Amino acid sequence: MRAVVQRVHESSVTVEGRITGKIGKGLLVLLGVSESDTEQDADYLAEKIVGLRCFTDDASKFNLSVRDVGGSVLAVSQFTLFGDCRKGKRPSFTEAARPELAIPLYERFVERVRASGIEVQTGEFGAHMDVHLVNDGPVTLMLDSKKAF
Secondary structure (H helix, E strand, O other): EEEEEEEEEEEEEEOOOOOEEEEEEEEEEEEEEEEEOOOOHHHHHHHHHHHHOOEOOOOEEEOOOOOOOOOOOEEEOHHHHEEEEOOOOOOOOOOOOOHHHHHHHHHHHHHHHOOOOOOEOOOOOOOOEEEEEEEEEEEEEEEEEEHOO
């Protein structure tokens, strides 16, 4: 499972003109699920992101988590995080999980973050989404559960 995590002042996702998720200060998480991912990967990334110290304290050090600053998470499914561009000009998505695997793992990630007491908003799985954000910093981090075990 891969995540691109962006610290934001605000972020929203729109599907066909309607806002499906909107947050103020917090984290925009673009989440990709691969064919080899399990519940362990979803749990790991949820715990990691909730505790990720990517907000600054009074000394301008990265010491605070989204929970510490009272922030929220906007979780957006992003199968293209598993796009392989090594051959040719068109990405291959053979590593990306099919919906029957990806949806339950994406939902598990969302529920684990919510269970930690963080407000979570979401996009709409499989839809064409417009994602808007005001990146704070900018701070953008990449996480991969397979590099953790």
